[in-house]
Amino acid sequence: MAYVHGGKLVADVLAKEGVSHLFTLCGGHIQHIYDGCLDHGIRVVDVRHEQSAGHAAEGWARATGQVGVCAVTAGPGVTDTVTAVANAWRGGTPMVCFGGQGPNFLREKGSLQEMDHVSLMRSITKWSATVPETDRIRDYVAMAFRKATTGVPGPVFLEMPLDVLMNMVDDKGVSMPEGYRTTSVPGADPAAVDAAAAILSKAERPVILVGTQWFFSPYRDAIHDFAAAYDAPVFLNGGARGALRPDDPRFFRLCRSKALAQADAVAIFGTPWDFRLGYGMGCPAAKVVQVDLDPDVIGHNRAVDVGFPADSGVVMRALADAGSRRDSGWLDAVRAMEQRLYDKMLPEMHDDSAPVKPLRFSKELADALPEDVTIVCDGGDIVGTAAKLVNVYEPGHWMDPGPLGTLGVGPGFAMAAKLARPDSPTCIIYGDGSFGLNGFEFEAMVRQGIPVVGVMGNDAAWQQIRRGQVEIFAPERAVATKLDFTRYDRIVEAMGGHGEYVEDPADMRGAIDRAFASGKPALVNVKLGASDFRKGSISV
Numbered sequence: 001m002a003y004v005h006g007g008k009l010v011a012d013v014l015a016k017e018g019v020s021h022l023f024t025l026c027g028g029h030i031q032h033i034y035d036g037c038l039d040h041g042i043r044v045v046d047v048r049h050e051q052s053a054g055h056a057a058e059g060w061a062r063a064t065g066q067v068g069v070c071a072v073t074a075g076p077g078v079t080d081t082v083t084a085v086a087n088a089w090r091g092g093t094p095m096v097c098f099g100g101q102g103p104n105f106l107r108e109k110g111s112l113q114e115m116d117h118v119s120l121m122r123s124i125t126k127w128s129a130t131v132p133e134t135d136r137i138r139d140y141v142a143m144a145f146r147k148a149t150t151g152v153p154g155p156v157f158l159e160m161p162l163d164v165l166m167n168m169v170d171d172k173g174v175s176m177p178e179g180y181r182t183t184s185v186p187g188a189d190p191a192a193v194d195a196a197a198a199i200l201s202k203a204e205r206p207v208i209l210v211g212t213q214w215f216f217s218p219y220r221d222a223i224h225d226f227a228a229a230y231d232a233p234v235f236l237n238g239g240a241r242g243a244l245r246p247d248d249p250r251f252f253r254l255c256r257s258k259a260l261a262q263a264d265a266v267a268i269f270g271t272p273w274d275f276r277l278g279y280g281m282g283c284p285a286a287k288v289v290q291v292d293l294d295p296d297v298i299g300h301n302r303a304v305d306v307g308f309p310a311d312s313g314v315v316m317r318a319l320a321d322a323g324s325r326r327d328s329g330w331l332d333a334v335r336a337m338e339q340r341l342y343d344k345m346l347p348e349m350h351d352d353s354a355p356v357k358p359l360r361f362s363k364e365l366a367d368a369l370p371e372d373v374t375i376v377c378d379g380g381d382i383v384g385t386a387a388k389l390v391n392v393y394e395p396g397h398w399m400d401p402g403p404l405g406t407l408g409v410g411p412g413f414a415m416a417a418k419l420a421r422p423d424s425p426t427c428i429i430y431g432d433g434s435f436g437l438n439g440f441e442f443e444a445m446v447r448q449g450i451p452v453v454g455v456m457g458n459d460a461a462w463q464q465i466r467r468g469q470v471e472i473f474a475p476e477r478a479v480a481t482k483l484d485f486t487r488y489d490r491i492v493e494a495m496g497g498h499g500e501y502v503e504d505p506a507d508m509r510g511a512i513d514r515a516f517a518s519g520k521p522a523l524v525n526v527k528l529g530a531s532d533f534r535k536g537s538i539s540v
Contacts, residue, residue, distance in 0.1 A: 007032025027073020029100025054084020055412025075113025091402035103163035130159035146181035185311035197323030203265035211271020212239035219313030226316035241398035255337035378410025379431025380464035382457030408437030430456035445521035498522035
């Protein structure tokens, strides 16, 4: 007989699930969970703002395909995590967020940080609940993992009252859940497979769009056979970036809207017709084959000819076996579109003027990054530019904020990625505005030995907003969007990291190389010059 506190019961299930890292900001309500984690060798990684703990949990899932886990204290600890949980909700990322709560015997009496967390979290999670008593902890944690991973992946919130975690129980009297979730995924309807294969096989100008759900498929390798069977151009979105190497003859990224405008068939996998895809209005003549784990997404914003409420990889495998087509010039036509757009960028890519032009910044960064790097995007305008040129070679090596557009994700995502792949470099593409949200996490990285490198495009503005603001209201009425050319590199140096400041494009490569070689968390702060490259690029 061994009596254990509730925090050890939490950690028992985490260990059973293979969880190796718990992301957190300390709080008295949740410290028993830490103690349990130590018994199982689960590393407790602390941050300086709970939002980053949540982002790190999502980042872990997006780097590894496994559930990310965070724990935050009651009240403001939970409310600080709301943005991160909402980002994972909108992006379809599996994560478990544990939240503290005052003891049950003080409920509704106004204990420290007491509030109704469960109701707060309900609209942005797949499941939001409180553990009623200590001997139900293992059962509830198991349920949390089942709900986070089954169907459309997403976040869950599980409240842990202080007395539930502190109470001692005989661990032999508390059963360990078994067989509580399946790894099987929804399959492809045979009739729908035949109908979709007929559309794609007969298409003259098909386009394939692949989004984040593909990354969480156990059959994601099927994308190669599927793309080859139908010999069609492929555009990758969100977490699907890295599914095809940049040198794959079917991979494209610059001319998506132009290709869609001419497409006669579109196969879209695991991503909605949202603002990123023009709400589906950019391909008026195309027949649509849509695959999504959420049946409610199929046919939303854009009529569908064949719909699969199913796993992306499963459907790709079935379609690869069911049909094929031989390209008769469409790939060459799309490649010509791609090349024309690339050629338009060349002058600024090779502009030697100082401060550094955004496309030159992007080219220098792309040239400096090794193939195994994980790229984390935390910015608006500069990320939109860099995404045109920075290459991704492996799944899970590109992390952008996702459709919620949350800035401040960078440090949390990057810490998780570096911990998941300690032998591979991690780089944050930073905007100067976004650094202000969670930049203090560089202290947490320094203290815990997590060497992440940030490369910042510093234009002293919230440029993605300011550009349109100036055009609409005139420069003298453009308020709340101007910043200063602040030496953020010195801030990182003051925290014990490595800092570099660059104004001349010829100095960028050396600064980036030194940052990675330093072995420390580092920031390369690059002063940007004006550019019209993204003029008119407003997403709503």
